[in-house]
Amino acid sequence: MIDYSRYRDGTELNWYESDFAMKRYTERYLSAAVRKWGEERLQEMGAYAAGPMEERARHTDREGAPRLLRYDRYGQEINEVWVNEGYKRTLAKGYGSGVVGWRYRQDVPESIPFFYTQLLHMLMSKAEVGFTCPTTLTMSVAFVLEKFGSAEQRERYLPRLASMDPAMLEEGATFLTEIQGGSDVGATATRAVAAGNHYLLTGEKWFASNCAAGLAITLAREGDTPGTKGLSLFLLPRILENGEKNRVTIRRLKDKLGVRAVPSGELELKEATAYRIGEPERGFQYMAEALNISRMCTATGSLALSQRAFVEAVIYTAKRTAFGNRLDRYPLVRQTLLDMVTDIELGWALAAQMIRAMDDCHTYHEETEENRIMVRLLLAMAKYRLSENGVRHAKESLELHGGNGYIEEFVPARLLRDAQVNTVWEGPSNIMALEIVKSLERETKRTGGDRFVWQQRVEEALSQVTAPELAEAVETVQQESNRVSRDAEVLLSSNPVIQNAHARRFADRLIDVCSITFLLEEAQYDRDVRTSGRLAQVARYAVWRTYQPAAFDIGAAVTPSVEWFDSIVLYQE
Numbered sequence: 001m002i003d004y005s006r007y008r009d010g011t012e013l014n015w016y017e018s019d020f021a022m023k024r025y026t027e028r029y030l031s032a033a034v035r036k037w038g039e040e041r042l043q044e045m046g047a048y049a050a051g052p053m054e055e056r057a058r059h060t061d062r063e064g065a066p067r068l069l070r071y072d073r074y075g076q077e078i079n080e081v082w083v084n085e086g087y088k089r090t091l092a093k094g095y096g097s098g099v100v101g102w103r104y105r106q107d108v109p110e111s112i113p114f115f116y117t118q119l120l121h122m123l124m125s126k127a128e129v130g131f132t133c134p135t136t137l138t139m140s141v142a143f144v145l146e147k148f149g150s151a152e153q154r155e156r157y158l159p160r161l162a163s164m165d166p167a168m169l170e171e172g173a174t175f176l177t178e179i180q181g182g183s184d185v186g187a188t189a190t191r192a193v194a195a196g197n198h199y200l201l202t203g204e205k206w207f208a209s210n211c212a213a214g215l216a217i218t219l220a221r222e223g224d225t226p227g228t229k230g231l232s233l234f235l236l237p238r239i240l241e242n243g244e245k246n247r248v249t250i251r252r253l254k255d256k257l258g259v260r261a262v263p264s265g266e267l268e269l270k271e272a273t274a275y276r277i278g279e280p281e282r283g284f285q286y287m288a289e290a291l292n293i294s295r296m297c298t299a300t301g302s303l304a305l306s307q308r309a310f311v312e313a314v315i316y317t318a319k320r321t322a323f324g325n326r327l328d329r330y331p332l333v334r335q336t337l338l339d340m341v342t343d344i345e346l347g348w349a350l351a352a353q354m355i356r357a358m359d360d361c362h363t364y365h366e367e368t369e370e371n372r373i374m375v376r377l378l379l380a381m382a383k384y385r386l387s388e389n390g391v392r393h394a395k396e397s398l399e400l401h402g403g404n405g406y407i408e409e410f411v412p413a414r415l416l417r418d419a420q421v422n423t424v425w426e427g428p429s430n431i432m433a434l435e436i437v438k439s440l441e442r443e444t445k446r447t448g449g450d451r452f453v454w455q456q457r458v459e460e461a462l463s464q465v466t467a468p469e470l471a472e473a474v475e476t477v478q479q480e481s482n483r484v485s486r487d488a489e490v491l492l493s494s495n496p497v498i499q500n501a502h503a504r505r506f507a508d509r510l511i512d513v514c515s516i517t518f519l520l521e522e523a524q525y526d527r528d529v530r531t532s533g534r535l536a537q538v539a540r541y542a543v544w545r546t547y548q549p550a551a552f553d554i555g556a557a558v559t560p561s562v563e564w565f566d567s568i569v570l571y572q573e
Contacts, residue, residue, distance in 0.1 A: 016046025057128035130261025141172030170214035211265035233283035258417030
């Protein structure tokens, strides 16, 4: 059982050692060799993120925000971004942890999966997603070069992007958004003109995070083919091989609601030197792989933010008294914390399958058609649900802090500002819902099968859940799975207007079924291997809360905040 009243706030914890869900999934899905090699590094990052990184995050969010230096003291244009020294040290520690680099190192016990590097990413995200945005983008650029770059490009640039030495490191960025397009990438207007062994790019980028990065990838149009089919992908260095600055101007930095740590700017490309990646007019396909990395990181970063919001709320309510009682003694407060924990456990079950699917395809080279379909679906589902959860959990944490939560000296205000960007980054929630529908549509056209891959995955998982206390939950979820499958068939046979209108409602139903199924699967594992029934209780509550809310209506026999708070929230077996 955990006594949260012992702590002043979340910074007094080691964010790895105290995150029992993270430790559980570390034990469940990392090989013994990777866990033995890497767990000490996770403990080190857990302490660092809660300490110096968190302290620098507060400073960078306020007084130490990045600034654009357009001119030097002699009036010459230098176009550089100033960041404070703490930000530099934090990023150096982040990259030095191997969050990007371990994937490309040979001095490791075996291929280091995304599952491990995402744990590092999540620990950093608990402090500040503005610190993890640059590492995410660097990871994305490295991944695109790994998959599609020429041998020369990989040899020249991958060691820089993957370096754990600040002196050798080149940070990455993805310059995607243009003012006339936003999520409509096919509206990209930047032009590319061949010039010998390189191209000259001319255009504007409206929202470019980590805009002073050494190596960026960006889309541009070589010919006259309209839409996304006419786009090629280019590597855009900030400093050319001759030492001169490339012709990229940072027009201004964005004044953002949150994630102020990372400099996001508007860019002008004025015949900027760039090198094409892969084949012409396949740029959107290549950039989609970069987006997959970013969506994975956005999802896991949001889950980490939810965990931070919960920890701060549960500690605060364990210490604060009102009307003669500690706040966490009141059932209303307990209900909020219980639901936060349940959401987080559901989020972990979904995120774990998302990361495993990415590893199956891109680390362990099991890139089957079924695995590719699941990757697309799980990325969209996790990015959508976990980003939305992060905003709600930050808001709930703020409210449980009362007026103090609205004050910047306490962390919930910053968490809420930072959480909101995750619903927008790499595709807003509406776009993620549409992506889910489009993925199912593509699957149906390609396979012509009578069962969806997600449905097969759900049925296989449910068939493995044999604990007697979970039988009713399994039956309920199986019925809901059949219903969602029927909904999918109706939706895919409807016209685009109807699909658009119902995409988000359908996405919510599909995510509920998959998340709860995965949690039931994890609960069975805990029953069999860890002799723990806690996740089984969480899973049963998730089923009742989602599909049978009348079970907790006024006059019902069970009041969750009274019956299950200690076992679920405080880990009292």
